[in-house]
Amino acid sequence: MTSVSNPVLASTAPQEQARPKAAAKAPRKPRGAWVGWLLPVLLLVWWEIAAQAGWLSSRILPEPFAVLKAAWNLSASGELWRHLAVSSGRAASGFAVGAGLGLILGLLSGSLRSAELLLDTTLQMVRNIPALALIPLVILWFGIDETAKLFLVSVGVFFPVYLNTFHGIRSVDQGLIEMAKSYGLSGWPLYRDVILPGALPSILVGLRFALGLVWVLLIVAETISAQAGIGYMTMNAREFLQTDVVLVGILLYALLGKLADTAARALERFFLRWHPGYQ
Amino acid sequence: MRNDTQEHQQVSRAAGRGVGLRLRALSKSFSGRTVLHDIDLDIEPGEFVAIVGRSGCGKSTLLRLVAQLDGASGGEVVYEHEGSGEPEIRIMFQDARLLPWKRVQANVALGLPKQAAPQALNALRQVGLGQRAGEWPAVLSGGQRQRVALARALVHDPQLLLLDEPLGALDALTRIEMQALIESLWRERGFTALLVTHDVQEAIALADRVLLIEDGHVALDQRIDLARPRSRGQAQFASLEEAILARVLRHPGSEAATEPSEDFFTPRGVHQVQWAV
Numbered sequence: 332m333t334s335v336s337n338p339v340l341a342s343t344a345p346q347e348q349a350r351p352k353a354a355a356k357a358p359r360k361p362r363g364a365w366v367g368w369l370l371p372v373l374l375l376v377w378w379e380i381a382a383q384a385g386w387l388s389s390r391i392l393p394e395p396f397a398v399l400k401a402a403w404n405l406s407a408s409g410e411l412w413r414h415l416a417v418s419s420g421r422a423a424s425g426f427a428v429g430a431g432l433g434l435i436l437g438l439l440s441g442s443l444r445s446a447e448l449l450l451d452t453t454l455q456m457v458r459n460i461p462a463l464a465l466i467p468l469v470i471l472w473f474g475i476d477e478t479a480k481l482f483l484v485s486v487g488v489f490f491p492v493y494l495n496t497f498h499g500i501r502s503v504d505q506g507l508i509e510m511a512k513s514y515g516l517s518g519w520p521l522y523r524d525v526i527l528p529g530a531l532p533s534i535l536v537g538l539r540f541a542l543g544l545v546w547v548l549l550i551v552a553e554t555i556s557a558q559a560g561i562g563y564m565t566m567n568a569r570e571f572l573q574t575d576v577v578l579v580g581i582l583l584y585a586l587l588g589k590l591a592d593t594a595a596r597a598l599e600r601f602f603l604r605w606h607p608g609y610q
Numbered sequence: 611m612r613n614d615t616q617e618h619q620q621v622s623r624a625a626g627r628g629v630g631l632r633l634r635a636l637s638k639s640f641s642g643r644t645v646l647h648d649i650d651l652d653i654e655p656g657e658f659v660a661i662v663g664r665s666g667c668g669k670s671t672l673l674r675l676v677a678q679l680d681g682a683s684g685g686e687v688v689y690e691h692e693g694s695g696e697p698e699i700r701i702m703f704q705d706a707r708l709l710p711w712k713r714v715q716a717n718v719a720l721g722l723p724k725q726a727a728p729q730a731l732n733a734l735r736q737v738g739l740g741q742r743a744g745e746w747p748a749v750l751s752g753g754q755r756q757r758v759a760l761a762r763a764l765v766h767d768p769q770l771l772l773l774d775e776p777l778g779a780l781d782a783l784t785r786i787e788m789q790a791l792i793e794s795l796w797r798e799r800g801f802t803a804l805l806v807t808h809d810v811q812e813a814i815a816l817a818d819r820v821l822l823i824e825d826g827h828v829a830l831d832q833r834i835d836l837a838r839p840r841s842r843g844q845a846q847f848a849s850l851e852e853a854i855l856a857r858v859l860r861h862p863g864s865e866a867a868t869e870p871s872e873d874f875f876t877p878r879g880v881h882q883v884q885w886a887v
Binding site for chain 2: 510514
């Protein structure tokens with residue numbers, strides 16, 4: 332909890348200034364976390380009131396309580412957990428393949444001039460094709476089963492990781508490398524102690540970006556054709572006009588995205604604990 | 611005074627720490643522009659030599675050649691030392707160049723085998739930072755970072771320590787402190803030291819010899835025979851500083867002559883103003 336509170340505090344600073352009285356009462360650290368949730372809660376309250384008053388048709392937007400009930404029913408029947416597990420599995424495997432390849436190739440072409448010459452032109456060309464534009468081709472190649480989804484997610488995740496890793500390796504302070512060499516470091520020790528840690532801030536930016544992208548790609552991949560997953564659940568519910576279930580699916584994506592971002596932040600805080608920006 | 615330096619040199623020769631340098635017709639050019647022309651220079655083991663000169667005169671280039679960071683375009687550097695193998699050469703840069711992702715002690719232990727942690731801590735204590743061993747470099751001040759860099763150089767027990775304007779970015783007080791620290795460690799260990807600086811006063815305070823590099827040549831080779839530790843208030847110190855500064859600036863000397871006395875009275879002037887306000 333405390334580890335999350337700092338960035339939240341920073342992002343909500345203007346709100347704090349606008350409400351000095353409420354802010355002054357609460358102790359320092361929980362205040363930040365609390366203010367961060369203020370806007371979503373107010374929105375919910377307004378939504379509930381609007382639904383109760385009949386300003387919103389339940390087909391357009393059912394009341395929050397109905398959404399909550401739908402979520403409860405889905406999780407009680409176990410359906411929600413099944414879809415969640417399938418989606419998470421797809422996200423994790425797609426991320427592992429895409430980010431793993433991006434990291435390896437980024438390290439390779441960042442470190443070796445020959446690898447850069449060989450790879451970079453091709454990758455820069457492919458990079459400009461939006462991953463989602465590949466959908467027709469992907470369906471032709473892989474059909475509509477799991478491989479297609481894995482491929483889409485991997486391709487989308489690959490480029491932010493590759494580019495940031497490449498950039499990170501290239502922008503390591505040359506003075507530090509020169510210093511380390513004059514202290515007798517070369518080969519793997521030089522790589523491990525100087526180049527890799529120097530590139531790490533940039534690599535982590537790439538990972539964080541990729542983690543956000545995973546869900547975007549997955550949503551699209553799952554709405555094309557699937558037999559399970561949050562996307563399938565949502566599309567299925569649309570057919571039966573279950574707006575409450577559709578909303579559960581959408582909110583789940585928001586929650587999972589937030590979770591992925593929190594994980595990325597935790598990684599940054601751990602690996603960059605030497606950095607003044609994370610102390 | 612001369613005896614003092616000679617005595618010191620003998621001590622270090624006996625210890626076998628200092629490395630002698632013989633520069634023979636050393637030249638360096640960058641894309642057709644010659645920075646150093648046929649430099650011939652002998653530096654005795656254990657000697658402290660300062661190189662001064664205007665910026666861009668090639669003094670740092672000379673240091674980088676001696677450090678083997680760059681290759682020479684012509685001529686050679688011969689290292690004369692007892693014992694076999696490569697001499698132990700360490701360099702201190704203007705910026706401390708500490709690895710920000712390693713704690714202070716790990717920075718000092720860079721390039722040492724793993725079991726050398728106590729040595730690193732010892733070196734840190736010598737520069738007065740034993741207490742800060744477990745901290746990140748980011749929390750240290752500029753002067754403290756340079757002290758860590760000095761400890762990192764010294765932990766290898768170098769035979770030749772090259773200093774590339776290491777104090778250039780520090781404030782005046784920290785600078786004097788660091789100068790005293792470098793001098794005392796040099797006297798204790800007897801390594802050969804080569805200091806590049808644009809501060810003539812610093813050169814005179816520390817060095818046995820001050821070299822002036824101009825247009826790629828050694829334009830002046832001035833021996834400094836003042837007793838150590840040197841006081842900046844001495845008349846001899848002031849006249850040496852004036853002479854070298856005048857030579858660097860190629861001025862007749864009228865401007866440079868007033869500088870030391872101005873320096874001397876400035877603190878009082880400031881104080882008086884504060885008091886009056």
